[in-house]
Amino acid sequence: MKTYNLALIPGDGIGVDVTDAAMKVLGAVAKGRFAFETTSFPWSCEYYLKHGRMMPEDGIETLRGFDAIYLGAVGWPATVPDSVSLHGLLLPIRKAFNQYANIRPHRLLAGVEGPLKAEGFDILCIRENTEGEYSGAGGRVHEGKDNEVAVETSVFTRAGVERILRFGFEQARSRRGHLTSVTKSNAQKYSMVFWDEVTRELAAEYTDVTVSHMHIDAMVAKMVMAPQDLDVVVASNLFGDILTDLGAAIQGGLGFAASANINPDRSAPSMFEPVHGSAPDIAGKNIANPVAAIWSVAQMLDHLGEAEASAAVLSAIEAATANGIGIRPGLNTTDEITAAVIAALEA
Amino acid sequence: MKTYNLALIPGDGIGVDVTDAAMKVLGAVAKGRFAFETTSFPWSCEYYLKHGRMMPEDGIETLRGFDAIYLGAVGWPATVPDSVSLHGLLLPIRKAFNQYANIRPHRLLAGVEGPLKAEGFDILCIRENTEGEYSGAGGRVHEGKDNEVAVETSVFTRAGVERILRFGFEQARSRRGHLTSVTKSNAQKYSMVFWDEVTRELAAEYTDVTVSHMHIDAMVAKMVMAPQDLDVVVASNLFGDILTDLGAAIQGGLGFAASANINPDRSAPSMFEPVHGSAPDIAGKNIANPVAAIWSVAQMLDHLGEAEASAAVLSAIEAATANGIGIRPGLNTTDEITAAVIAALEA
Numbered sequence A, B: 001m002k003t004y005n006l007a008l009i010p011g012d013g014i015g016v017d018v019t020d021a022a023m024k025v026l027g028a029v030a031k032g033r034f035a036f037e038t039t040s041f042p043w044s045c046e047y048y049l050k051h052g053r054m055m056p057e058d059g060i061e062t063l064r065g066f067d068a069i070y071l072g073a074v075g076w077p078a079t080v081p082d083s084v085s086l087h088g089l090l091l092p093i094r095k096a097f098n099q100y101a102n103i104r105p106h107r108l109l110a111g112v113e114g115p116l117k118a119e120g121f122d123i124l125c126i127r128e129n130t131e132g133e134y135s136g137a138g139g140r141v142h143e144g145k146d147n148e149v150a151v152e153t154s155v156f157t158r159a160g161v162e163r164i165l166r167f168g169f170e171q172a173r174s175r176r177g178h179l180t181s182v183t184k185s186n187a188q189k190y191s192m193v194f195w196d197e198v199t200r201e202l203a204a205e206y207t208d209v210t211v212s213h214m215h216i217d218a219m220v221a222k223m224v225m226a227p228q229d230l231d232v233v234v235a236s237n238l239f240g241d242i243l244t245d246l247g248a249a250i251q252g253g254l255g256f257a258a259s260a261n262i263n264p265d266r267s268a269p270s271m272f273e274p275v276h277g278s279a280p281d282i283a284g285k286n287i288a289n290p291v292a293a294i295w296s297v298a299q300m301l302d303h304l305g306e307a308e309a310s311a312a313v314l315s316a317i318e319a320a321t322a323n324g325i326g327i328r329p330g331l332n333t334t335d336e337i338t339a340a341v342i343a344a345l346e347a
């Protein structure tokens, strides 16, 4: 039996609650299939308040040896500004391990009611995860003065753009053969025109994939007006961030939105985390929806080569929601939803 | 009787169709109230193909003397790249005339069915319109090579940020007293942290306005999950662009989304234009929805001080849609919808 070494970073707030739920489900699906060991790291805003940093100096090196990383959520804005907590933990891990493809599936689980009248959509968003608008390049001049100027520079490299688009084309090929590339090249004439050019170059190579070019503004409208027309969507760091929260919303809320930060070359571990944040207001109350966190476990299993276990977790989630468990906020506790998924797994 | 001098730029595609409709309605509402003269400028992609530029060199100076500018839509990507047509006409006008506040109302008109289950929302989006992510600053290095890098720099000035936020606070004060400021300060630590700081400074001044800070990703989710919680929304150029197309979608489509590019100091003319684009595929077919264009006329009248005429146009639009006219694409021709609005005005 294979043994997987997993690094856990429960993080802050409900990150802890849902990581706990996710690991229970992992334990249940592992039985008879594989073994795993977890090492839990307490890196979080609490850790920051004690140590003045979100993770130890050798944090990245510590994580490097694991087969995968599982993260709950990071952030506790009342004590540590998000711009510090995220730049000190989540974002550096994505960059250091070249987890350049952030994969986020959006569809309505059985039994879940979304905010849209439209229902039959099945979208796979691929978000660039290491550069672009979140490069962290910029500065402020004349700080605090009347003539202050703040600049923030988006940086797009050909290698960075090409690899994420190629990943998107491959995903489209393995699904319904359609790729939507999202930019804003009518207003951002350097970065986004460049992205469009690379898309066109690759399209000539992937002739079996049909490609649509959409602007981000038209795209958010499309996501709510005709989501059923979309298959694979590929976008920059910021645009992917926006589209995947919108995707989460149309699938019923952030509690249902899973995410995988993938290093496709496997030169370093990938990281799996629900899209939602740490939600300090509901932390520790046994009411967070663990579905996104559990779905992220399914993504992790798939990445580790445990396709059958991955599919089992997804079916178990959907068996629970089809029974009406966890389909609306406040309906069930975190524990009840987790138990329902495990029961379905073991049935 | 007052006479207004209006500059018309019908532009491309359905821009021409809806400008025509809008001017018919303006003619009807003017009767007995005010006089107006229009001067039409053929600046468009067709103009570009003949003259190598979107407007004459003295275009801006030509427009300066008018009381207001009315624009249909710009762009014909099959012949002129959007990055050329928009940077040659629409964007320079917004900047040159300091039309820094782009005002876009989002609510469901009577009779119109939106894509959401939610209904009773009434949102006023205020978009920064002159700088930020659409500053046009950037470049490309090693073009066409493997090591190519494209950069695009967002530029935010204190004056630019403060004036748009102040405008937002004032609007909130005149409505339901709530302002939502949208940034992404957890990932963009220069520009967006700066914006948040200025928001907090002003909030201390406008103690009668309640302020929420939202990240753009959480905000797009909120727009579809709980739009009824929103009153006035203020955002940067890019974020406002995205939110207002989403706002258009939830109000039933781009055919219903009006927009005013306002110079609040009145040191230069303001410009009124529907949010939708030129839609080349349906141009000239008498099927474009003129409601957004007509609603933009109401915004223009309000800006010109004709509050009563403005309200009359809005009621007439809603009388038409309440009768089922123009509430779905394909239901009525442009002419029929226009005639229904005029009939309601004259009733």
Ligand SMILES: CC(C)[C@H](C(=O)O)[C@@H](O)C(=O)O
Pocket (backbone or CB within 6 Å): A086, A241, A275, B186, B187, B217
């Ligand atoms: C917390 C934040 C920095 C993060 C991001 O924008 O990457 C989150 O919104 C996400 O989508 O994973």
Ligand SMILES: CC(C)[C@H](C(=O)O)[C@@H](O)C(=O)O
Pocket (backbone or CB within 6 Å): A186, A187, A217, B086, B241, B275
């Ligand atoms: C056409 C484009 C440049 C424009 C913008 O983004 O400003 C449009 O989308 C709008 O919203 O007015």
